[in-house]
Amino acid sequence: MIFVVMGFLWTALLLYLVLGGADYGAGIIEMFTSKANKSRTRKVMYHAMGPIWEANHMWLIIAIVILFVGFPEIYSTMSTYLHIPLVIMLMGIIARGTAFTFRNYDAVVDDMQKVYNKIFVYASFITPLFLGIIAGSAVSGRIDLTATDFAAAYVYSWLNWFSVATGFFTVALCGFLAAIYLIGEATDDVQRGSFIRKAIFMNVAAVFCGALVFAASLVEQIPLFEWVFGNWVGVTAVTAASVSLVVMWSLIVKRQFVIIRLLAGFQVTMILLTTTYKHYPNIVILKNGAYLSLIDHQGAEKTIYALGMALLIGSIFILPALVYLIYSFQRKGEKAHV
C-alpha cells in the first residue's frame, strides 16, 4: 500500500505542477502582455480557467495531506526549516485566489479591477517562484537540523542559488504550460499568434532558466548533472522531452491543439520524473548528507493502509467528475455565462 500512497503523492505533485502550474502561468502571461491586449487576454483566460481553477489547486492540498498523514516526519521537518518560503508561498496563494475571485465576482466594475489584476499578476509570479524554491531546497542539502543560529537554520536552508534558480525555472514552466494551453483557447488568429509568441518566449525562458539551474548546481556543488544524466531513466526522459518539444512545435503549425497540450504536459512529466527518479524514495536531503525517505519515514502501517484506501476510493469519485468537468467546459469559452 505504501507504493499506492507514494504513487498518489507523485501524481498529485505532477498534476499540481501541470494544472495548477498552467493556472499560475495564466497570471504570468498576463504580466507579459502589453496593455492594449490585456483585457482580451484576460477574457480568454477567464473562460478557460474559471470553472476548473479551484479544482486545479486541490492537488496541492491532496499532496500536503498525504505528506502529513503518511510521512509526518518529512512534513514537520520541511515546515520547520522552510517556514519562511512556505509562509511567502501561502501569502501568494491567499492573494491570488481571492484576487481572482474578486475580479470575477465584484458586482461593480471600476478601478478596483486594476487592484485585483495587479495582485493577481504578482501573486501568480511569486507563488510558483517560492514553490520552486521549496522544491529546490528539499534536495539542495542545506537543511541543517543541528544549526543553532537563526540564519543558518531558517534562512540558508532555502536561500541559495540552486533553490532560487529552481524557483525561476518553475515560473518559466508555468508560463510555458499556460501559453500552450491558451493557444487552443484563442478565439481568432491574431490572438492565437500572440499566444504562440508567448509560448516561444516562455519556452526560451524555460530553457534559459533550466541552464541557470545547472549553473547554480555547479556553484552550490550539487551533483545535478549526475542526478539527471547519470542513469538511463534520466537520459531517456530528457531525450523524450526534447524530441516531444520539436514534435510539439511542428504540430502548433498544424493546429493540433489538443495534442500540443498533451505534449507540453508530457514534457513537464519528464522533467519531474528526471528530477525525482534519482532520489527515489528520498525526498529531502539534509546538510549532513542524510536523507528523509518515503520508505524509512512512513507513518504506521495501518495509517498507510487507510490512507491508500481513502485515496483509491476518493479517486473513484474525483477523477470521472474532474474529467467530465474539464471536458464540458473545453473550448466552449465563447458561450456567454453569467
Added chain:
Amino acid sequence: MDDLIAARSQMALSLGFHIIFSCIGMVMPFFMAVSHYIWLKSNNLVYKNITKAWSKGVAIFFATGAVSGTVLSFELGLLWPTFMKHAGPIFGMPFSLEGTAFFIEAIALGFFLYGWDRFNKWFHWFTGVVVGVSGLISGILVVAANSWMNSPTGFDYVNGQYLNIDPIKAMFNPAWFSQALHMSIAAFAATGFAVAGVHALMILRKQNVGFHKKAFRIAAVFGVVASLLQPLSGDISAKDVAKRQPAKLAAMEAHFKTEANAALIIGGIPDVENKKVDYALKIPGLLSFMVHNDFHTPVKGLDQIPLEDQPPVAITHYAFQIMVAMGMAMMALGVIYFIAVFKHKQWFDKKWFLRLFILATPIGFIAVEAGWTVTEVGRQPWIIHGIMRTKDAVTPMPGIGYSFYLFSAVYFTLSLAVIFMLYRQIKMVPVIYDKAPEEVTPKQIEL
C-alpha cells in the same frame, strides 16, 4: 511577543477567520438549492435571481474559505511541527477523506457556477446540492479531527511512544459525534441568521422587496429551525465534555469547588485567586442535573484538577456565557418567527420584526466563535488532551510574533475586502435583478 502565545494567536486567528467562510460556504449552497428548486418547479424568475445572487456569494466565500483552508493545512506544520509529527498519522484520516470531499465540492461548484443553461437543468440543480452535501461532509470530517485532540483514541501511549496506531478508531473518537453535530447545526443557525439579517435590512429599506422577502424566508427558516434544535445537541455536548474533560467543563462553568447539588453559574466575573465568582446568578443543583440528570450528584470542580492542568478559567467561562446567550437569543427569535408563520402573518412586514432580525445578523457567528473559544481554550494546556502539552508542540523557530502580525494584517485586509465585495454585491441587486415582473419599482442607486 512570546512565541507560544504568538503561535496560539495566529492559529486562533486563522481558524476564527476560516470558520466563518467555511460555515457560509457549506450552508449557503443549501439555501441556493431550495431557491433553485422552487425556480425550476414554479418558473418564478425571482427565485432564479435569488439563486444566482446567492451563488455569487457562495463563490466568494468558497474561494476565500478554500485559500484560508489551504493555509491552515500548512500552518499545522508551520506552527505545531512536533504535534504533527506524532499526531499526523493518528488523526490524519479525516483530513485525507476531507481532501476528497473538498475536491468534489470544488468540481461541483465549477459545474454549478458556470453551468447555467449549459446542462440538463436537473443535473445542474444536482451539482448545487453536491456542493452543499460535500461541504457539510468536509466540515464534519474536520471537526472529527479536532475532536480527536479533545478525546485522543486509536493509539497506545507508552513511554512517550505512540504505538498500535489505528486511524479509523481515532477518527471515530468518543467526541466526534457530539462535536460534529453541534458544529453542523451551529453552521446552519449562524448562516441562516446572517443571511436573513441582510435581506431583512433590504426589506426595511424598501429595496427590491419582492426579491428580498423571498430570500429572507428561505434563509430564516434554516436559521430558526437550527437554533431551536441546537439546545438538544448542546446537552449531548455538555454531558460528553463533563465525562471526558472535567477541567474544561469546570472552566466553562467557573466551577471552582467540587460539590453536590452543584449550582449552574450564569454570568459573573470569575475570581481565580479567591476561587469564587462575583455577581453571578446561581441556580443550585442545576449543573448537577445538567451533567448527571440528578440534582445531587457532585460535579468535579477545578479544586480536583492540578493547577498545571487547568485551562484559563475566565476566557473559557466568558466565551461559554456568550455562546449560550447568543443561542438563547436565536431561540427566542425562532419562537417569534414561528408565531409569525402560524398566527400573525402580518408580522413579517412589521418594522420591529425586521429590526430584530437585522440585529441578529452577527449573533450566530459570535456564538460560533465563542463556542470554538470554549473548545480550544478549554482544552489548554493540552494540544492532545492528557498526552501532549501545547507548549511542547510549538515550532522551535523564533520570531513567530512577526508571522502573527503578518497574518493578522492579511486576514484583516481580507475581511475588509470580503465585506466590501458583499456590500457591492447587495447594492447591485436592483440593477442586475430588476427584470422580475412583480417587483416594486426599483430605486436606482448611485455608486
